[in-house]
Amino acid sequence: MRDEVDGLVEAWGKERPDLDVQPLSVLSRISRLARHLDRARRAVFAAHALEPWEFDVLTALRRAGDPYELSPGRLLRATLVTSGTMTNRIDRLAAAGLVERHPDPADKRGVLVRLTGAGLTRVDAAFADLLHREHAILDVMSGTDRETLAGLLRTLLVPFDSGD
Structure with a gap:
């Protein structure tokens, strides 16, 4: 081959x-x-009418667990963007009805960003379809080969993720 x-x-x-x-x-x-x-x-x-950056923000909220909310600071750390970029992204997602801002009960000056019902539905459907597509891509490999490849790629990636 x-x-x-x-x-x-x-x-x-x-x-x-x-x-x-x-x-x-x-x-x-x-x-x-x-x-x-x-x-x-x-x-x-x-x-699913989503841009990659929208999927990133929505999945960060989804992974947070019920009630699917995070502070903007936690969102920007999860998605590796600047504060100004995150503010713009939250504004756009809120305008699309996929997230809402709520006062943070633990910090009177802070806000929390929460998935709306529409946001939850859209991100869950997109994630399920993504996994279906990724399984199809990996179907050319055995489970053992997938595990081996994942381990080898992890070896290459860890120095980048750890900042070395």
Whole structure:
């Protein structure tokens, strides 16, 4: 079985035999796969009238558990965006009827962002469809291979997530 990366690696190996192009065989595949996954995810989100950033905010609230609310500060940490960006996102989601702002009973100056019924319904449907699509993508691999791949990818990802 060959893919486009095999040709890329071979071509670079011939053109630049002085360089070890082996990292391309792994990282180019990860990069190409990321683009394909992004397209697949965007298609699922679009089917539910959601942008990727909307899905990120709504799923952060959904994962918080009932009553599906977080402070804007916790939301921005969960989604890795700036305060101004989060404020804009909350405004847009509230205008769409997917979230509401409520006073924070523990902090008179604070607010909490909560999923509305419509937001909960939409994010649950989008998440279920996303998982269905991702299962279909992974169906070419055995369960053991999936676990092995997940572990190997974790090894590569941990240094980035830990800030090293």
